[in-house]
Amino acid sequence: MKQSPSDLALFGGNPAFPEALHVGRPNIGDRERLLERINDLLDRRWLTNQGPYVEEFEQAIARHVGVDHCIAICNATIALEIAVRALEFTGEVIVPSFTFVATAHALQWQEITPVFCDVDRETHTIDPERVEELITPRTTGIIGVHLWGRTCDVERLDDIARAHGLRVLYDASHAFGCSHRGRPIGSFGSAEVFSFHATKFVNTFEGGAIVTNDGELADKIRLMRNFGFADYDHVIYIGTNGKMSEVAAAMGITSLESLDEFVAINHQNYLRYREVFDGLQGVRMLSYDETESCNFQYVVLEIDESEAGLTRDQLQALLWAERVMARRYFYPGCHRMEPYRTYFPNAGLQLRNTELLAERVLTLPTGTAVGHDDIATIAGIIRLAVSHSDHVRELLETRSVSTTP
Ligand SMILES: *Cc1c(COP(=O)(O)O)cnc(C)c1O
Numbered sequence: 506m507k508q509s510p511s512d513l514a515l516f517g518g519n520p521a522f523p524e525a526l527h528v529g530r531p532n533i534g535d536r537e538r539l540l541e542r543i544n545d546l547l548d549r550r551w552l553t554n555q556g557p558y559v560e561e562f563e564q565a566i567a568r569h570v571g572v573d574h575c576i577a578i579c580n581a582t583i584a585l586e587i588a589v590r591a592l593e594f595t596g597e598v599i600v601p602s603f604t605f606v607a608t609a610h611a612l613q614w615q616e617i618t619p620v621f622c623d624v625d626r627e628t629h630t631i632d633p634e635r636v637e638e639l640i641t642p643r644t645t646g647i648i649g650v651h652l653w654g655r656t657c658d659v660e661r662l663d664d665i666a667r668a669h670g671l672r673v674l675y676d677a678s679h680a681f682g683c684s685h686r687g688r689p690i691g692s693f694g695s696a697e698v699f700s701f702h703a704t705k706f707v708n709t710f711e712g713g714a715i716v717t718n719d720g721e722l723a724d725k726i727r728l729m730r731n732f733g734f735a736d737y738d739h740v741i742y743i744g745t746n747g748k749m750s751e752v753a754a755a756m757g758i759t760s761l762e763s764l765d766e767f768v769a770i771n772h773q774n775y776l777r778y779r780e781v782f783d784g785l786q787g788v789r790m791l792s793y794d795e796t797e798s799c800n801f802q803y804v805v806l807e808i809d810e811s812e813a814g815l816t817r818d819q820l821q822a823l824l825w826a827e828r829v830m831a832r833r834y835f836y837p838g839c840h841r842m843e844p845y846r847t848y849f850p851n852a853g854l855q856l857r858n859t860e861l862l863a864e865r866v867l868t869l870p871t872g873t874a875v876g877h878d879d880i881a882t883i884a885g886i887i888r889l890a891v892s893h894s895d896h897v898r899e900l901l902e903t904r905s906v907s908t909t910p
Pocket of ligand 1: 583605679
């Protein structure tokens with residue numbers, strides 16, 4: 506049966522989706538095991554302050570990524586802030602603009618200037634070529650972001666850092682469970698930071714971790730996480746409160762028990778999306794290197810208006826009207842958000858690829874909440890929209906499409 510544009514339930518939402526489909530809908534492991542653990546911690550009355558579940562979670566993460574030290578933190582933003590401070594970054598730090606704004610905020614929060622660097626057009630990760638041009642006498646470090654779980658050019662960044670006496674921190678919020686040349690993400694640079702926020706594929710409700718092989722750095726980070734307390738009544742350092750709670754760690758341990766299942770579902774979804782988008786003009790789906798470990802937690806499209814006949818934003822409006830809440834990650838780029846757009850009004854001139862990707866990228870729902878039929882329907886909507894783009898543009902222009910989630 507040939508579909509026509511009138512099959513699109515443009516204004517009332519798609520009947521296939523009585524409930525909206527969201528990007529980053531949480532994966533939840535074995536509920537019974539989680540509730541047992543919560544009962545346990547309540548029985549123990551040990552709710553926070555490095556309890557047994559946090560210890561167990563830290564060991565599990567360290568083992569999983571093959572590092573000596575894992576320090577669990579209340580969220581990845583605080584983890585980045587602590588890592589930045591523990592690494593003694595000051596002055597200027599080079600960081601991509603095409604990332605979640607927390608990467609830049611973790612610097613600016615402590616009055617360190619984020620110097621925005623463009624990303625590589627293909628990999629979407631910080632371009633080492635451009636990093637070198639941005640180094641000044643005030644530069645103290647580089648933060649690379651393994652965007653979408655795809656590794657930065659860690660070898661080149663390492664060389665540059667060594668040549669200029671800089672340290673490298675990785676925001677690995679997307680990259681838990683991923684590898685580079687067979688080596689798990691977590692042991693690159695001086696330290697790496699994971700996020701276990703509810704929207705990430707392994708979650709602790711809110712949470713994060715810093716991993717490193719540097720014992721001295723790890724000790725410093727542990728102190729900083731707990732107000733600088735070395736023991737009772739004995740503060741030897743400036744610190745903050747970055748502790749992870751027991752209930753968060755219990756969720757983390759439970760999530761880890763389902764890790765293989767989460768990855769397998771993400772992988773299946775990814776393959777299914779690839780299949781349904783194959784050969785679709787103007788819709789390019791980002792691919793992962795299947796010879797590496799990968800968590801496949803993001804399904805990322807680049808929409809090329811000249812071929813698709815629709816802009817990314819038009820396609821998003823249409824999808825939202827159909828209750829598919831596709832997202833424009835990381836629009837419009839940190840450099841176009843405050844306070845950075847005021848501080849660096851011309852930053853965009855040096856960020857060609859960032860600006861291009863910010864206009865083109867659209868992420869689609871995946872994870873355990875999304876089934877193969879959902880994917881077929883989503884792809885059907887996009888296919889139909891692209892093949893009747895004139896008609897869709899007219900609809901979007903002449904009638905007000907509700908785009909609220
Ligand atoms: C999610 C995310 C963060 C922040 O993580 P939280 O745990 O929510 O603080 C930082 N950087 C990137 C790239 C992220 O995706």
